[in-house]
Amino acid sequence: xxxTIELSDQEATLRQLLLDVSTYIGTLDGHSRPQLRFTxxxxxxxxxxxxxxxxxxxxxxxxxxxxxxxxxxxxxxxDTQAKYPKSVKLSKIExxxxxxxxxxTTTGHIMGLDIDLVNLRKxxxxxxxxxxxxxxxxxxxxxxxxxxxxxxMFYNLDKSEIEDFTGRGFxxxxxxxxxxxxxxxxxxxxxxxxxxxxxRFASRLGYSIDAEDERAMSxxxxxxxxxxxxxxxxxxxxxxxxxxxxxxxxxLHLIDRLGLYNTIFTIPGxxxxxxxxxxxFWHKAYNQLQAFVDAKLEGPDTQNAMTIIRSILLGKPEDGxxxxxxxxxxxxxxxxxxxxxxxxxxAPTSAKLAAHEGIKADNHSAKxxxxxxxxxxxxxxxxxxxxxxxxxxxxxxxRKQDKVSRQEQGLSIRxxxxxxxxxxxxxxxxxxxxxxxxxxxxxxEAYPHWLSxxxxxxxxxxxxxxxxxxxxxxxxxFDTNNGPWVGKALRLIIAWQLENPDNLNPEAAISESRETxxxxxxxxxxxxxxxxKSNGNNHEGNRxxxxxxxxxxxx
Numbered sequence: 001x002x003x004t005i006e007l008s009d010q011e012a013t014l015r016q017l018l019l020d021v022s023t024y025i026g027t028l029d030g031h032s033r034p035q036l037r038f039t040x041x042x043x044x045x046x047x048x049x050x051x052x053x054x055x056x057x058x059x060x061x062x063x064x065x066x067x068x069x070x071x072x073x074x075x076x077x078x079d080t081q082a083k084y085p086k087s088v089k090l091s092k093i094e095x096x097x098x099x100x101x102x103x104x105t106t107t108g109h110i111m112g113l114d115i116d117l118v119n120l121r122k123x124x125x126x127x128x129x130x131x132x133x134x135x136x137x138x139x140x141x142x143x144x145x146x147x148x149x150x151x152x153m154f155y156n157l158d159k160s161e162i163e164d165f166t167g168r169g170f171x172x173x174x175x176x177x178x179x180x181x182x183x184x185x186x187x188x189x190x191x192x193x194x195x196x197x198x199x200r201f202a203s204r205l206g207y208s209i210d211a212e213d214e215r216a217m218s219x220x221x222x223x224x225x226x227x228x229x230x231x232x233x234x235x236x237x238x239x240x241x242x243x244x245x246x247x248x249x250x251x252l253h254l255i256d257r258l259g260l261y262n263t264i265f266t267i268p269g270x271x272x273x274x275x276x277x278x279x280x281f282w283h284k285a286y287n288q289l290q291a292f293v294d295a296k297l298e299g300p301d302t303q304n305a306m307t308i309i310r311s312i313l314l315g316k317p318e319d320g321x322x323x324x325x326x327x328x329x330x331x332x333x334x335x336x337x338x339x340x341x342x343x344x345x346x347a348p349t350s351a352k353l354a355a356h357e358g359i360k361a362d363n364h365s366a367k368x369x370x371x372x373x374x375x376x377x378x379x380x381x382x383x384x385x386x387x388x389x390x391x392x393x394x395x396x397x398x399r400k401q402d403k404v405s406r407q408e409q410g411l412s413i414r415x416x417x418x419x420x421x422x423x424x425x426x427x428x429x430x431x432x433x434x435x436x437x438x439x440x441x442x443x444x445e446a447y448p449h450w451l452s453x454x455x456x457x458x459x460x461x462x463x464x465x466x467x468x469x470x471x472x473x474x475x476x477x478f479d480t481n482n483g484p485w486v487g488k489a490l491r492l493i494i495a496w497q498l499e500n501p502d503n504l505n506p507e508a509a510i511s512e513s514r515e516t517x518x519x520x521x522x523x524x525x526x527x528x529x530x531x532x533k534s535n536g537n538n539h540e541g542n543r544x545x546x547x548x549x550x551x552x553x554x555x
Contacts (some may be wrong), residue, residue: 003170004161013084016111018157019036019158023069034059035059035158040151042056046184056116057115057116058119059120061119067106087131090106090117091108091257092106093106120138143165147201148178148180150201173350178208178209179209180210184217185216185222188225195217202251209254223259227263236361240359248324249290253286266357267350268358276478277332284432288428292309294306299388323422323425326425329354332350332354333426349369352369355370371423375420376430382404383427383447383450409462417463467497468505469487471487474486489513492509
């Protein structure tokens with residue numbers, strides 16, 4: 001592994017600008033020349049040969065905000081404007097401990113690089129909070145407070161060399177290990193969010209976690225500190241970064257192996273109603289999803305079961321994150337719904353509550369999970385109805401006529417909605433997680449067979465199908481007013497279209513559904529007597545009000 005850093009042209013220019021600003025500050029009365037360092041993730045990534053546009057800059061003798069003011073002042077000097085950009089956009093970021101901003105910093109964008117100016121600091125923690133007391137510190141203090149040794153190395157701008165104040169940064173990078181600079185138990189107890197950061201960096205870098213650190217992470221006492229000190233918004237941010245990273249399977253595996261699942265994916269405060277999730281089978285779900293992701297879409301074996309599932313269910317770039325998010329909630333798949341908040345209302349699934357409350361998932365993500373859990377049994381039943389005849393070949397020429405009609409399957413997809421692919425993946429992973437080895441093999445034949453059937457029947461986008469006629473035409477054709485019957489009639493038209501995909505004649509659709517539509521209209525009229533009387537009374541009342549108003553105006 002390399003132990004030196006070669007700066008890009010942009011980085012070299014930024015380095016020189018910062019040194020010039022430092023020298024400028026040293027010429028001002030009452031100020032000494034500050035020492036500057038590039039820190040943390042930028043150093044790690046450069047050593048790994050990975051480019052980075054984000055650079056944290058540590059200052060030894062003043063706040064980042066004050067240094068930023070001096071930088072702007074320096075750039076306004078006439079003799080610097082030919083050498084550097086005339087100005088740099090700097091913004092002061094106030095301290096926000098709930099978002100892991102424990103002191104004010106200054107951010108800016110210059111020469112295509114995003115910079116963050118902050119002073120070197122030392123942290124002191126209390127027993128009841130993850131938000132430390134901050135004070136100016138030495139480079140060693142700043143290195144030791146960090147979450148991992150590989151994130152604790154500095155690049156000294158004056159010396160153009162890397163500084164490893166923990167004494168382990170280079171070593172742990174060569175070993176591929178995530179290790180806390182200080183005692184792991186105390187490090188995680190002070191700030192339990194570091195549990196998730198350790199997992200995130202391990203999965204991002206493909207590293208292992210030090211054995212002593214893993215023991216501390218698996219300590220129930222640390223889990224309790226986590227529940228007391230860490231907001232669920234922060235949990236959600238870290239989980240999202242893991243699942244959007246390069247190796248979400250490893251992140252879920254580490255959460256599983258270290259016993260952290262019920263600390264992270266939980267409904268806080270409802271442990272008595274929702275006992276800890278059983279996890280003995282969960283590994284089969286995330287391992288299977290990784291196998292789907294790894295399936296090749298090109299080559300001679302395009303009829304392979306894995307490839308069929310991937311090509312149909314994982315077709316969009318954003319599908320990957322959404323599938324991993326759903327996979328994280330497979331253990332909640334069979335949990336009973338909670339009670340509805342309003343009488344007659346629909347209760348959310350427990351999976352949705354765990355997403356919404358446990359990781360503060362946004363509304364779209366929570367709905368995605370809720371839909372998948374809600375449709376789970378329906379999807380399984382439709383799949384079984386199509387594949388139970390035993391003809392599970394993925395070759396269309398070898399498949400027998402399926403027992404479920406095109407219309408029934410199309411209507412099901414419309415019921416499951418635009419995200420039906422995500423719901424089907426959730427069903428696949430749930431069934432596989434619960435299966436025996438023999439059943440696992442059968443499921444990997446059954447689902448590709450069903451999905452191929454949907455593709456052959458041109459039903460993959462059935463949820464987008466528009467009716468051949470609109471409500472106004474129906475009302476005109478049947479010489480009546482609009483009403484609730486229209487929606488039901490349009491669903492009949494859609495059902496007819498699904499059964500007759502090659503017939504685009506709207507008159508044929510209406511003709512075939514005429515008797516049923518007439519029945520809908522008659523049923524609606526029969527249910528209106530009381531409403532009609534009420535409406536008549538309203539009309540009479542309105543007439544009298546109008547006459548009274550006209551008499552008043554004449555006077």
